[in-house]
Amino acid sequence: MAHMSESSTPPAAAIPAAVSEEALKKAEAYIEEEEGAANRMTGRIAGFLTLVAVIMSLFHLYAAYAIVPTQTLRPVHVGFVLFLSFLIFPVSRRFRHRIMWWDWLAALLSIAVIVYALMGGDDFSDRNTMPDPLDIVCGALLMLLVLEAMRRTAGWIMPVVTVCFILYALFGAYLPQPWTHKGYALGRLVGQMYMTLEGIFGVAVDVSSSLIILFTIFGAFLQYSNAGKFYIDFSFSAMGGKPTGAGRTVVLASFLLGGPSGSGVATTVTLGSVAWPMLAKVGYERNAAGGLLAAGGLGAIISPPVLGAAAFLIAEFLKISYLDVLLMAAIPTILFYLALFLMVEIDARKYGMGNTVFEKVDSVWNLTRRYWFHFVSLISIVVFMMMGYSPVLSVFWATIVTFLVSFLDPECSLLPYSLFRGRGSVLGQIVNSKLVKALEAGSVGVLNVAATCAGAGIIVGVVTLTGLGLKFSSIVIDYAGGSLLLTAVYTALVVWIVGLAVPVTASYIICAVITAPALIKLGVPDFAAHMFIFYYAVLSEVSPPTALSPFAASAITGGDPYKTTMQCWKYTVPAFLLPFMFVLDPSGQGLLLMGSTKALAAANWWSIAQVTLTAAAGITALAAGFQGWMFLRTTAVERTMLLVSGFALVYPGTLSDLLGFGLLVATVAMQQLRMRRVLA
Template sequence: MHNGQVVKHSEELTEEKKKQLVGKYDSESRFRNLNIPWMVRMVTLLAVGLALFHLVTSFTGPLVTLKHRALHTGVILALVFLLYPSRKRAPQRRATVVDLLLALLSVATIVYIFADYSGIVSRAGLPNQNDLLFSILIVILVLEGGRRVVGNGLTLLASLFLLYAYFGPYLPRVIAHRGYAIDDIATYMYLTTEGIYGTAIGVSATYIFLFVLFGAFLNRTGMGQLFNDAAMAISGHTSGGPAKVAVISSGFLGSINGSAIANVVTTGSFTIPLMKRTGYSKNFSGAVEAAASVGGQVLPPVMGATAFIMAETLGKPYAEIALAAVLPGVLYYMGVITVVHLRAKKRGLRGLSRKDLPNMKQVIKERGHLLIPLVILIYMLFGGFTPIYAAAWAIISTVVIAMFRKTTRLGPKKIVQALEEGTRSALGVAMACAMVGIIVGVASLTGFGLKMTTAILVLGQNTLILTLFFTMLASIILGMGLPSIPTYIITSSMAAPALVKFGVDPFVSHMFVFYFGILANLTPPVALAAFAGAGISGGDPNRTGFNSLKLAAAGILVPYVFVYSPELLMQGTSALEIIWVTITAALGIIALGAGLEGYLLTDVHLPLRILAVIGAVTLVIPGLWTDMIGLSLVIIVLAIQMVKRKRSSNIE
């Protein structure tokens, strides 16, 4: 295709190695490799059937809420028991008898709701024995299925919440409540739309599933290759080019697929070896990919499907959420690029030779048509169509437009593979959402969310900055080891209300906890995205995590900016105010990068680094005086740097 193919050297990971790495750090990807034909066919039938069901209902409209969510959850559970072994030593090539029984019971939970739906509705609050039996069964199935897919962390948390619901009267007064019987807890989880079949699984059964499916179709067409090649053509030749390629391509891909770990492995298998080859350290190379992949989830248009949940939760149009997220997302990536660029300049790292890079015209000619479905998606989303309808048309348009070139064409076999792959990719998020339903359901039943809000406000001592700090800590802890979507659902219901009580706008509060929830993927000791980056680079996982945090420093700063200056989210303000806040935030991010990296135009020594960081923080705090102080400090740092560089060039 082009000379740029030479950069795909032997260090790039094989597909098998990629699968192993994703499976190591992402429990959602540890599928069995079934080799019994009838089991393989059963999985394909269930997966493709569920995908087609969601595609059809996106046009015809969903079933009655409880039925729609029950069918989605039941089929997902059946697939989980068939595809995920119960333990490491369990058979990896076939499902056991116990797995088949659990899959059958999962389907039975659907049949029961469909068969006795009118009875369930009429008995609301007065369950019979069958209701209780199936209610207890679904709770057990969700906990076991969640343990297999998402891991022990969220399963333990959901189990603790169930125990909390039961043992409420015996707990310390601060968190005590009247307590609920097992029957009441179980039926609340199964027979209402407040527990397992609550908002979280409702979003999984609509928006999330279709957008994951859209990502699977794009993946089959070679969209990842388009992003990689385009990023190489744009920035591969600049100082530290491969690192900038990682940032740009991961940002593009991450804004659509929503899985930070899969993104790290997909793009990192190509960019991390390149970064190491051009002089970046192992730890820094892995960190660049991790920080860039996580950031994709705060970048429109899709934001890992979280934008759609936020829109539904807050009752705002999707277009308003996506538009508000643009500037913070751009500033996040500006922060990562700044540190990458300054590190390259500091170390004298060069870019790649232009002759080894793809030609942009050739890249667009080869795969540029794959951008059309994205344009259609964005047009429909901003044009007032529902996200479900827009996603369905985006999937259909991908199949049609991919036919324009032989290299991207999807035949019947590839379409079936994309349908199955999309369903498989949705299993982890769906199971996480089902367990989050238990957590949020118990919080709603017992009033735990209100108690947590009170605790954060007490710790914050009625001071906004302290309340923000403790809300940040709560969001990071709640988000450890979780996908971005369940992280947002938990943090928005547990941590965000504290900020709302303090008078912060609900939308700003939700954006604040969302940012810090996803940054949990970079914060040791459970920094899964950073660990995946270290797995490819061969670096130390914790050092890679701390390097990731340095790169994502803008992601820590930006949420504080938009709390104090909502203009950054374009919330009810003038264009002039938006421009001013953006400029001061951008200058603050550059100053922060210089202070953290110790380089701007030349080496920055410790006193000046401290001055740069103070200037960056001061620019965050709203007000004319603080802006003037921040700008003055940044100008002083810049002036000293210019003088120093001039002197060093005169000496040379």
């Protein structure tokens, strides 16, 4: 059976005992590319920034429980975000780790324009179609500040895209058909963006201020209570000791880590620093290991209970509960991880991995017995939602639960035990506690997403003002000749291309308002159209030039960034063909559990099971086809049969299903016959 190995296990000298500091620094650079290159301050300035960040977190926790009017919450949220962004993120790397006078000026101007809007009351919003000169100055200034905050936290691309939309609103009258519109004066545009809840303070900032920040606080509480370490140790103990143990550990740990964090790059780096030596030991070459780590990190964005920030926007756009979004994500998430597990199983055969036994941190039983409460924290959000609490209250109480259960173990406690024994300075212990660090991390962690949401609000405001969404959908449908399949393909390409330039959240927002109408016009239910766009926005996370997760993984493994990206595509593409199933045929919507809890109660469970099994079979065929391996290395004919089978099973319809199953069964039979010959 030696001939089955595609690449030999690396020599002991090539196996890293641990990830080097240099590799971790390179990986952190990719996190900074996604989340901004933050200043690291010391002394009183650091204390001041910590204080502001803690106040921001406490304010949003208060707003989750008490009643803060929308007209107050959204501007205050943007004010906090801009103030901290200008002080924490430098104007350029050259001025890093110090705050310049212009940073203070921008931060104070941010507060001034927000206070001006809040002090204006109802009169301020009522005159949005005919703003005063001072309104226009403050509004234009706020738009510039949002653009600069986006540039500092997420790079140049999103501000440039936003400026293009602003220019489209101002000079649309000079464009050719079908893009032309009457054009809007600066005052009218500023009124829409600054003085209503349909621009900067629109849906995206609403979700950022009421949900996303609460989930980042929740994730920070989990991180500082050592939940992340427990999830990795648990996965390692549960999956170690078998040929596929290393790969399975990555898949399980990425689900447990990614579920609460919702960040692909952060999950990739956190997991990669621990798992890369283990993957190298069993025989993964650098690019394949990086691809698997990045694919696992990508699962963080589509995994309940948090998903990515875009999932909260889906609930807001569709006016459905967040629990409905979790239900819609449940089966696609299972199928995504099924694809990864299948790839890992194939890897074990393909790379000729032996029974490498790892020294476990501890037994699964001992770990669970001591740290079981971390699972309570993880599932508490869904439990609260099922009890009828709103998503905002659910994450608020889940954060409280995480805080309380942390005291069950001294290592995990967010406040030191000595505080309750009357030892040392009370204030000093609180200031230096994990609780304060978690509250600070919760606010700082949301800055790049919140700044992007504010900028995306400008884009949504322009689309609403100019009717661009309807124009664009008509153009797409015309190009597709009214074909739903071609419209879906064009929509996926548009989402993917937009996603090459901007983060997942911004990609989803832009495409939800300009491409979803095309699918909905052709009879696709709105929930299926939005989930289709969400999944392809997520896929852009592993597509150059913004393939930050694979690039971060390659920094850890020492692989080639672009080869690692292609490996990541190999691992993820089978699952990402699934969205076509739930837009091309009504039966495929069963994968989304019909989109609502009411419909779910009356759903045809046999139909859901049938489409899920068909999807699983399609994923299996595609996984084997892309890997070029099933039980043995596939021949060219077998590989072609598997790929055709996979595509046929993903495309809904009785004939395509029969073709797909027929080819899959035939390929399995051919492989089994060859296996018998080899064994004989």
